[in-house]
Amino acid sequence: MSKIIGIIAGSLRKESFSKKLAKAIVAMAPEGFDFKIISLADLPVYNQDFDDHNEVPPAYTTFRKEVKELGGFIFITPEYNRSVPAVLKNALDVGSRPYGKSVWDGKPGAIFSNSPGAVGGFGANHHLRQSLVFLNIPVMQQPEVYLAKVNELFNESGTIKEGPTKDFIKKAVDAYIAWFNQNEK
Helix, strand or coil: CCEEEEEEECCCCCCCHHHHHHHHHHCCCCCCEEEEECCCCCCCCCCHHHHHCCCCCHHHHHHHHHHHCCCEEEEEEECECCECCHHHHHHHHHHHCCCCCCCCCCCCEEEEEECCCCCCCHHHHHHHHHHHHHCCCCECCCCCEEECCHHHCECCCCCECCCHHHHHHHHHHHHHHHHHHHHCC
């Protein structure tokens, strides 16, 4: 039976670089693993009243069930204002509630940040790490993945170009799998 790793792209934009990276990474799943893209598009903004008053939106229930069944996660995040996009933070909040029933707890994660700029989403990467530590998601430390000039990484059809960056991403995916196998809950 394959282990299922969730690929979570923190962007809603149709032509998102993070979504393109997610698709490329899905194709890098090694034998014994399935990589599954988890959509964040339908999640309403988290409101504790939904849980407190038993009015949980169906999208929360679907998302929580889907994430609970995963063995681990690769988070692919752009950087918005030196932090993570609201849609990604919202997904973390939805999955962490109700209190004591987090679907994230103890499952190994990795962060691949990206930016069209030269810094590669450094701020988003480190802000996301802060949240993941609190949610008890052990995060792969090495290699750190900051993908700069991500807008130059794809060809006209939206697929990742052959070359050193693609090779680095594959090595990072392989490192995550090795690290996952050491830290699986």
